[in-house]
Amino acid sequence: MHRVWAEIDTAAVRHNLGAIRQRVGDTRVMGVLKANAYGHGAVEMAKLLTGEGIDAIGVGDSGEALELRDAGITTPILIVGGIIPGEMPRVVANDIEVNLHTVQMAEDLNAEAGKQNRTVRVHLKVDTGMGRLGMQPFEAVPFLHNLRRLRNLELVGLCTHFSLPYERNPAFTTRQIEHFNLAVEVAERLGYDNLILHSSSSLAVFGRDDAYFNMVRTGIGLWGLLPGDLQGWESKLKPALQLKSRILFLKDVPEGTPIGYSRTYYTPAPTRIATIPIGYNDGYRTSLSNRAEVLVRGVRCPVVGRVSMDYTTIDVGIVPDAEVGDEITLFGRDGDGRITLDEIAHWADAIPYEILCGLGRRVARVYM
Ligand SMILES: Cc1ncc(COP(=O)(O)O)c(C=O)c1O
Structure with missing residues (x-):
């Protein structure tokens, strides 16, 4: 929901x-x-x-x-x-x-x-x-x-x-x-x-x-998000938070399609672009544009084009069965796939703490 x-x-x-x-x-x-x-x-x-x-x-x-x-x-x-x-x-x-x-x-x-x-x-x-x-x-x-x-x-x-x-x-x-x-x-x-x-x-x-x-x-x-390598102690902790969204819109596009504000990305070949309702207002920063990856059905897909206030676009060409409504993992696990907070922080040129503290008000907190 x-x-x-x-x-x-x-x-x-x-x-x-x-x-x-x-x-x-x-x-x-x-x-x-x-x-x-x-x-x-x-x-x-x-x-x-x-x-x-x-x-x-x-x-x-x-x-x-x-x-x-x-x-x-x-x-x-x-x-x-x-x-x-x-x-x-x-x-x-x-x-x-x-x-x-x-x-x-x-x-x-x-x-x-x-x-x-x-x-x-x-x-x-x-x-x-x-x-x-x-x-x-x-x-x-x-x-x-x-x-x-x-x-x-x-x-x-x-x-x-x-x-x-x-x-x-x-x-x-x-x-x-x-x-x-x-x-x-x-x-x-x-x-x-x-x-x-x-x-x-x-x-x-x-x-x-x-x-x-x-x-x-x-x-x-x-x-459970201790940065660095502390003689194995970090591996004894369990990351508690995963960031998720879902596909809101999907479209097939030809080669050369501009994606997002300022046209920072043109599709190099025909592919499928999915739009997901997370943006910088939610703490998913613009510095992740054209750099980050997300998990779709456990498979890593690239963020393409510029992250905007409410939306992010991803190339799901390598997941042909992706559908509107599919869960997207921005960080965390999906099947065998995993994206760590350290990776997001690296892509965003930030420290892991900033990514967590930056999660916006609109991000629902769901306790399992
Ligand atoms: C004074 C002080 N003590 C403890 C902490 C907790 O730090 P950490 O989250 O690295 O355990 C902080 C966090 O910034 C802090 O400012």
Whole structure:
């Protein structure tokens, strides 16, 4: 009944969580569900993961956090990046945890929490080499010293983020870990105990076992779409999402037929062109034009002509029995055929994360 849909295998997500737990042992696991759970549907994935006893949830901003609270999710939720002052009232009111990066931010959040007569659970974010958010390890010393004055903030965690890819420079990640350890030592010496310490995202979960501390933050690993070659760990995960559409229109065309906007493709021989109702509005990018392949009845067929907002054209000349209504796999499996997310990302000149996060609103999410 759908024109374009993402088929999401919930058993695969459970399997991947199991593989992550097997890898990290007793370490707590945060499921990172920002960007609509990387296109998988944040509310559905939060319900699934909380049902599996996930320890915490990570989101990108207060809107994403509230969506989950409104859906009845009571698990601790952390905004894994930063917040702007305008987000503070709703963060405080809805029991959302945040990272602190500056003294000013701590003061402002404390004032808002005081106004609402509440306490906010906060994590201190330390920049150990990512260069994006967080304070330098040496700044953490006076900061932590003064934090006790802010009576409406409760420090519950300390975190950092790796820039990776560690395969190319493991020493850099090692240095990040060392710098993070300095901040951890300071916190402990100042009497902060039982802190949640977290640094590893999925690549580090599978690539380094010396950086788990007592919680890992994993997104892409839960979806089974770990990029790279991690000594076979990636093959233990199961991709959870497949992108599908169906043939809306078919026509036989002679040699020399122009296809699509700007006539970027002319058929080199008589063939059959199928039009499928997925376009860049759905996240199937124009950079895939004349580059990508899709599966029709398990057979790879090329995308020809330019991808438009709502439609993509493919050459199905090598699948003579293709019919209107046939299911098309943009990525995922069909019979013996398989198109991986890495392939799509490569064709699109993007990273796999971008393709998932770019899936549009019109793409129906179908849970299996
Ligand atoms: C701070 C932070 N932690 C964890 C993650 C999860 O990363 P991954 O999806 O690679 O596991 C992200 C994602 O971008 C992040 O920004």
